[in-house]
Amino acid sequence: MQLVTVFTAFNPAEAQLIRSRLEAAGILAFVADELAALSMDGYALAAGGIRVQVPEVDAAAALDLIRDDGGEE
Numbered sequence: 001m002q003l004v005t006v007f008t009a010f011n012p013a014e015a016q017l018i019r020s021r022l023e024a025a026g027i028l029a030f031v032a033d034e035l036a037a038l039s040m041d042g043y044a045l046a047a048g049g050i051r052v053q054v055p056e057v058d059a060a061a062a063l064d065l066i067r068d069d070g071g072e073e
Contacts, residue, residue, distance in 0.1 A: 002056040003030065006063050008049035012037060015050040018066060025065050027058045 006022075009015035015031045022029040032051040054062045 003032075003053040004056045004059040005032075005051045005053050006059055007052040007066055009052065010049050012050060015052050018052045022052070022054060022062055022065060025061075027054055027062050027065070029054050029062070 007015070007018045009018065012031075012034050015034060019029040019031050030053045032053055034050050037050050
């Protein structure tokens with residue numbers, strides 16, 4: 001299974017929120033580099049962030065869900 005990064009966060013809470021939202025929609029999601037970011041202040045910024053990844057086949061649906069802010073007009 002090839003994973004694709006669909007979102008990059010600079011704090012673990014934001015990354016976990018996106019992961020949770022994706023999983024609630026039925027998309028398997030993983031958070032990469034979270035522990036490294038928690039180990040040292042500023043590491044997430046220096047390392048390029050905490051990555052939320054999904055299987056490549058679900059990337060388009062995941063990006064659509066992330067871009068949708070959930071607001072109804």
